[in-house]
Amino acid sequence: MPDTLLFAMEATLNGLTAGVMYALVALGFVLIFKASGIFNFAQGVMALFAALTLVGFQSGQIPFSHLINAMFGTRLHHFGWNMPTLLAIPATVLVMILLAVLVERFILKHLVNQEPIILFMATIGLAYFLEGVGDIMWGAEVKALDVGLPKGMSGAVDDVTFAWFGYGFYIDRLEIWAAGIAALLVAALTVFSQYTKQGRALRAVADDHQAALSVGISLRFIWVLTWSIAGIVALVAGIMWGSKSGVQFSLSLIALKALPVLILGGFTSIPGAIIGGLIIGVGEKLFDFFMSPIIGGATENWFAYMLALVFLLFRPQGLFGERIIERV
Amino acid sequence: MLYREAGDFKTSYVADNQTFPIKFDRYGYYFILGFAFLVMPFIINDYWANSIVVPFLIYTIAALGLNILIGYCGQLSLGTGAFMACGAYGSYKLMTAFPELNIIFVIIIAGFITAAVGVLFGLPSLRIKGFYLAVATLAAQFFLIWLFTRTAWFYNYSPTGMISAPTRDVFGVAVTGPRASAVSMYMICLCFLVVTAWLARNLTRGSLGRQWMAIRDMDIAAEIIGVNPLMAKLTAFAVSSFFVGISGALLFTVYLGAAEAGEAFGIDKSFLVLFMVIIGGLGSIFGAFAGAFFLIVGPVLLKLLLVNGLGWPTDLAAHLEIMIIGALILVFLIVEPHGIAALWRTIKEKLRLWPFPY
Numbered sequence: 287m288p289d290t291l292l293f294a295m296e297a298t299l300n301g302l303t304a305g306v307m308y309a310l311v312a313l314g315f316v317l318i319f320k321a322s323g324i325f326n327f328a329q330g331v332m333a334l335f336a337a338l339t340l341v342g343f344q345s346g347q348i349p350f351s352h353l354i355n356a357m358f359g360t361r362l363h364h365f366g367w368n369m370p371t372l373l374a375i376p377a378t379v380l381v382m383i384l385l386a387v388l389v390e391r392f393i394l395k396h397l398v399n400q401e402p403i404i405l406f407m408a409t410i411g412l413a414y415f416l417e418g419v420g421d422i423m424w425g426a427e428v429k430a431l432d433v434g435l436p437k438g439m440s441g442a443v444d445d446v447t448f449a450w451f452g453y454g455f456y457i458d459r460l461e462i463w464a465a466g467i468a469a470l471l472v473a474a475l476t477v478f479s480q481y482t483k484q485g486r487a488l489r490a491v492a493d494d495h496q497a498a499l500s501v502g503i504s505l506r507f508i509w510v511l512t513w514s515i516a517g518i519v520a521l522v523a524g525i526m527w528g529s530k531s532g533v534q535f536s537l538s539l540i541a542l543k544a545l546p547v548l549i550l551g552g553f554t555s556i557p558g559a560i561i562g563g564l565i566i567g568v569g570e571k572l573f574d575f576f577m578s579p580i581i582g583g584a585t586e587n588w589f590a591y592m593l594a595l596v597f598l599l600f601r602p603q604g605l606f607g608e609r610i611i612e613r614v
Numbered sequence: 615m616l617y618r619e620a621g622d623f624k625t626s627y628v629a630d631n632q633t634f635p636i637k638f639d640r641y642g643y644y645f646i647l648g649f650a651f652l653v654m655p656f657i658i659n660d661y662w663a664n665s666i667v668v669p670f671l672i673y674t675i676a677a678l679g680l681n682i683l684i685g686y687c688g689q690l691s692l693g694t695g696a697f698m699a700c701g702a703y704g705s706y707k708l709m710t711a712f713p714e715l716n717i718i719f720v721i722i723i724a725g726f727i728t729a730a731v732g733v734l735f736g737l738p739s740l741r742i743k744g745f746y747l748a749v750a751t752l753a754a755q756f757f758l759i760w761l762f763t764r765t766a767w768f769y770n771y772s773p774t775g776m777i778s779a780p781t782r783d784v785f786g787v788a789v790t791g792p793r794a795s796a797v798s799m800y801m802i803c804l805c806f807l808v809v810t811a812w813l814a815r816n817l818t819r820g821s822l823g824r825q826w827m828a829i830r831d832m833d834i835a836a837e838i839i840g841v842n843p844l845m846a847k848l849t850a851f852a853v854s855s856f857f858v859g860i861s862g863a864l865l866f867t868v869y870l871g872a873a874e875a876g877e878a879f880g881i882d883k884s885f886l887v888l889f890m891v892i893i894g895g896l897g898s899i900f901g902a903f904a905g906a907f908f909l910i911v912g913p914v915l916l917k918l919l920l921v922n923g924l925g926w927p928t929d930l931a932a933h934l935e936i937m938i939i940g941a942l943i944l945v946f947l948i949v950e951p952h953g954i955a956a957l958w959r960t961i962k963e964k965l966r967l968w969p970f971p972y
Contacts (some may be wrong), residue, residue, distance in 0.1 A: 327746050356926045396948040403690065403828070404951050406745065407892050410885065411943030418937025426929065545749045553745075581764075588760050593751030595738060598750060602742050 297571040303461035306468050307526060308563045311544040312551065312559040314385020314519040319553045320492040321512035324405045328413040330541020332517055335420040337524030337533045339381050341431050342424040343374040349423045371433045382517030391511045417538060431528035436464050464526045472556060472563060484511060546594035552604030560603065567588045617965035624683035631813055650804055655797050663796035670910045673862045675892040677902035678814045679857025685897035686818055687850035688830030691738050693751035695883035696758035696856050698862025699875045700728040703768050705863035706777040710770055717782040717789060718865065721806070724863040725856045732855020739847045748942050755881055762875035778872035790867045799868050806864060810857055815899050817853060826850050896957025904954035
């Protein structure tokens with residue numbers, strides 16, 4: 287088998303695993319957009335915030351220690367203990383739920399019935415606010431996140447591919463785990479939204495706000511619920527991306543990477559988010575593989591957007607989105 | 615009492631059609647113009663020019679441009695940073711390729727180049743709208759910045775990848791490069807701002823502006839009453855990009871002096887200008903000024919207060935600044951979704967009765 291084909295196959299596999307990571311972020315977007323029609327720009331920053339909080343809990347950092355030190359001249363840094371991961375994750379989930387309650391109470395409640403663009407801006411404001419809060423609470427330096435997930439080259443994939451093709455593929459074990467966890471997450475979300483009472487209420491709200499209100503579904507509770515779920519999805523994405531490349535500011539920029547995924551998959555479709563993520567991941571890697579010798583590297587920065595742009599011209603509602611019907 | 619539309623009778627169409635038909639507005643406008651041209655040049659110093667006044671003037675031009683696109687034509691764009699980079703690199707290439715060309719023409723031509731690029735990236739707006747369009751403009755943002763950092767021709771093969779502005783004169787006074795004084799920097803930016811603001815004001819209240827607003831309010835209905843959506847949207851993209859390009863050219867040539875595309879014109883610039891437009895007020899020329907003022911002066915004041923006043927470390931102050939800006943945006947959207955311009959409108963309502971309420 288020619289080498290180029292093997293390398294291309296490896297790039298495709300890597301693209302698939304990278305695509306899963308994009309899909310994880312896109313999932314959070316889709317959830318909130320479906321339930322409240324809000325395009326939540328803060329999703330990436332929520333992932334960053336969740337990861338920061340998790341690391342902070344794990345290492346026993348004192349929240350706001352930097353700020354307190356500056357205000358009162360103290361020298362606080364750590365509580366002096368390390369929280370086990372199994373305890374730190376539920377604690378972070380609690381923080382994300384608290385965040386959802388606060389967002390509903392202080393922002394969404396006041397912006398009911400505003401135009402979508404105003405709500406979009408509000409989430410950009412929220413993104414900035416959360417970014418600042420996260421930095422002040424836990425400090426801005428790059429942190430390593432380790433929740434016990436395996437890392438490094440997967441020996442099994444290497445062996446199998448070597449036996450088949452005489453060339454071992456490099457696949458990160460972390461990304462295989464990420465794919466498994468994403469599958470679990472989607473399964474859990476599907477079960478939740480199909481078979482539980484709250485899940486049905488959630489779908490009702492997504493379908494028609496007013497009709498849901500009139501049968502006695504509390505809109506405010508549903509919003510808290512969606513934002514909590516989005517927060518938990520953000521935590522999962524934060525753990526995955528944080529374990530991969532460290533917890534740092536650039537984590538919040540993965541939100542921007544999720545946008546073309548959404549365009550491709552449609553804003554309202556969970557399977558769309560997954561498939562869109564995979565297409566973007568594979569397309570990006572293959573394009574870079576074939577084109578970088580010709581036009582220079584780092585095409586990942588824009589390829590996804592260009593793909594989305596071209597795609598939009600032919601199918602504005604995305605692969606799985608609902609058909610856009612316009613009335614005057 | 616102070617602000618009144620009534621009793622101000624016009625006897626000719628020219629008087630009726632003037633840019634500021636209401637006396638209070640007109641005198642306020644003359645006063646500000648007089649202050650800006652006759653008083654400021656004598657009191658401005660390097661610190662004020664560099665930290666507040668010149669960035670304010672330059673970003674106001676960008677905010678005016680983006681306001682035309684978002685506020686008047688309703689097309690959400692997140693590519694402002696890249697269009698500013700277009701203006702900057704356009705002016706750099708022109709300055710180095712035609713050294714004897716006057717800097718004023720260089721900046722204007724850079725504006726036209728940006729307008730062409732803007733129209734190109736505005737083409738998808740004919741098919742898509744709203745958030746989808748925002749993502750499409752993100753494509754412009756990332757692609758153009760990538761192009762400018764990867765293609766050596768754009769930065770004349772300089773080893774650092776930076777572009778730096780050579781010295782250029784206007785009437786024998788250096789306005790760019792290291793020899794430029796605070797006053798000359800201020801004056802050239804002010805002149806460009808006055809002309810672009812006058813242009814924006816008159817474009818938006820003319821037939822073109824009405825077409826934009828019709829498209830913004832409901833594009834299908836606008837099409838039915840005879841507005842050509844192709845023309846309206848593309849002219850909005852062209853005019854907006856022209857302004858943004860001029861602003862980017864000024865930012866690079868006059869203010870920064872040296873720039874690198876990814877750093878100086880990243881996505882954060884797009885958001886900064888977007889915030890100016892939103893906080894100032896969508897669909898208002900005054901709003902562009904107010905928003906730019908707010909977001910340029912606010913951080914400087916915060917930094918003065920926190921770093922110099924309370925003696926906090928700069929990194930902490932920077933994080934607080936992000937947090938406070940985010941919170942302010944939220945507060946503004948909740949209290950007054952229509953921005954500072956709407957606040958000003960309310961003040962005018964009050965001034966109408968003050969000091970003799972019913």
